[in-house]
Amino acid sequence: MPIVTIQITREGSDPARDAVTAAEKAALIKGASQLLFDVLGKPLDATFVVIEEVPLENWGMGGLPVAEYRRRRRSAQAD
Template identity: 70%
Template structure:
């Protein structure tokens, strides 16, 4: 019985959103389950998918908190355009 944990950032794709919708979560569950069926022949009814939403403050990359790293990227992009 596979158990798959999917972590997604808790931020919306538009300004008024701050989480993943129920419909998006359903699509993730369906898609991940289908991949395990297609690749490993694991039946859909025996596959568990757990979705964890991670607050923006709780993740980062490039050795920095996400907001700080994005600010650096935005500043660099602005400089390259000017």
């Protein structure tokens, strides 16, 4: 019985949105389950997928909170 945990920021794939849609979550569940079936032969009905939406302020990258990391990256790209 595989358990897959997917952690994503609440902003989704489009920073203008504040959440991932139900359709996107369904696609993640289907895709992760299918991957385990294709690679390991794990039955779809025995695979559990947990999606955790994490507030952006609880993520970090490059030693910085993600928002600050992105600000610096945009600033560097503008130069």
